[in-house]
Amino acid sequence: MYATQNIIDTLKGARVANGLSQRALSRRTGVPQSHVSKIENGGADIRLSSLIELARALDLDLRLIPRRAVPAVDGVMRSMTPSIAATPVVRDLNRILDVVRDLRIAYPDLGELKEIQESFQVLKTLRNVDREAEALRNTGRLIRKLQRSCRKLAGTGRGDAEQTEAVRNAAGIPSEQRHALRGAARALQDLRNKLLDAAPPLPSLPRPAYRLDDDEDG
Amino acid sequence: MYATQNIIDTLKGARVANGLSQRALSRRTGVPQSHVSKIENGGADIRLSSLIELARALDLDLRLIPRRAVPAVDGVMRSMTPSIAATPVVRDLNRILDVVRDLRIAYPDLGELKEIQESFQVLKTLRNVDREAEALRNTGRLIRKLQRSCRKLAGTGRGDAEQTEAVRNAAGIPSEQRHALRGAARALQDLRNKLLDAAPPLPSLPRPAYRLDDDEDG
DNA sequence: TATCTCGATATGTTATACTATATCTTTCTA
DNA sequence: TAGAAAGATATAGTATAACATATCGAGATA
Incomplete structure (x- = not known):
């Protein structure tokens, strides 16, 4: 309930940075909005499958990184960040x-x-x-x-x-x-x-014209 | 139950590469050996907190990586791997x-x-x-x-x-x-x-002389 | 003011992770 | 052949994630 917060924060950060509401994310993933809220507030110890599903919807990849490699990876991440x-x-x-x-x-x-x-x-x-x-x-x-x-x-x-x-x-x-x-x-x-x-909400989503159709959001 | 397998495999790979038995890992983490077995065989959709706990015991760090950054990170990982x-x-x-x-x-x-x-x-x-x-x-x-x-x-x-x-x-x-x-x-x-x-079982563990004391293993 | 979106929260139900404990098989070794 | 160690599996109980659904307050907008 401590180290987990980092992951959860990243998840939430990615959602917001993508301009998605909790409901929009809910629609993408099938996870109820109420549950998204609970998760983001630390009220749920999310399961691996759910985590991956949410991450995928936000164009994130879950990885286990050897501690030795963490500094190097962080360096790359910094230099790759939008x-x-x-x-x-x-x-x-x-x-x-x-x-x-x-x-x-x-x-x-x-x-x-x-x-x-x-x-x-x-x-x-x-x-x-x-x-x-x-x-x-x-x-x-x-x-x-x-x-x-x-x-x-x-x-x-x-x-x-x-x-x-x-x-x-x-x-x-x-x-x-x-x-x-x-x-x-x-x-x-x-x-x-x-x-x-x-700023453009990240040029990363692999979906066509996600701001034009109203599949997303209201 | 599909993308999760990658994570689980990594976990198991790290355990074996560290020369730990399921029981030894169980002792490190408090997770019952039976449960470790279940997890490694895909019989459990592990929770985030458990995943992080197990990862930490195996000197791994869980990260969410933007898809754009994945190739670069993989590159680094390859060059850092023992x-x-x-x-x-x-x-x-x-x-x-x-x-x-x-x-x-x-x-x-x-x-x-x-x-x-x-x-x-x-x-x-x-x-x-x-x-x-x-x-x-x-x-x-x-x-x-x-x-x-x-x-x-x-x-x-x-x-x-x-x-x-x-x-x-x-x-x-x-x-x-x-x-x-x-x-x-x-x-x-x-x-x-x-x-x-x-081969030495990975020089990564931040613990003193882990092969000498019998804290680990049988 | 009336309406809309967003996020937080509540309730009741179901599925299942997690625990503790124990047994069984296989493999290796004395 | 006996015993140790590793991993798989079983049972039963507890905790809780995940679901469906609904409501509420805050901000923004008309």
């Missing part, structure tokens, strides 16, 4: 994402973090993030500030494990910062939608 | 494996094919297959011969789908060829064991 690979912006974006992930462990019930993570996840897959360096930098600053006060709250900066164990609710966050966080989440979502509109 | 990558022998081996897979669909109850496939699967992961080019070539010839008579039996060489539908039992195979097949299966297993003995 986005800009090693751009400073993307690098930044990944760093922020790491912090967000940590924070989400410390504050599991802080919904804004989840939204922010999801936005980042999608932004990473877009080829025109580069133009929004400024906006992303701002969010990054906010996140890091939050991380600092999280550390402070956790007491006298001990090991990571104890830290995340120490602060387990959102109550400790100053309402001022909480407000800023909320704003950032909204801003990121807007940014994401803007870029999603501007 | 074995010899693009050696003619390995290429041959893969070709034979494809044929075996097809045959297994045509003759699901022909156990020898399964054994042969498994041996090949392991052989592919060994770095010293190259020396056994001759033996493998012989098996390859046998397999291809079997494929030819399979085609003949299937009637007047129609499409693949009809073909596999047409011949659905092992009865059609001449006992002479069946005997040769059995011999090949045995020979391949011997070969596999020989090479497994000669």
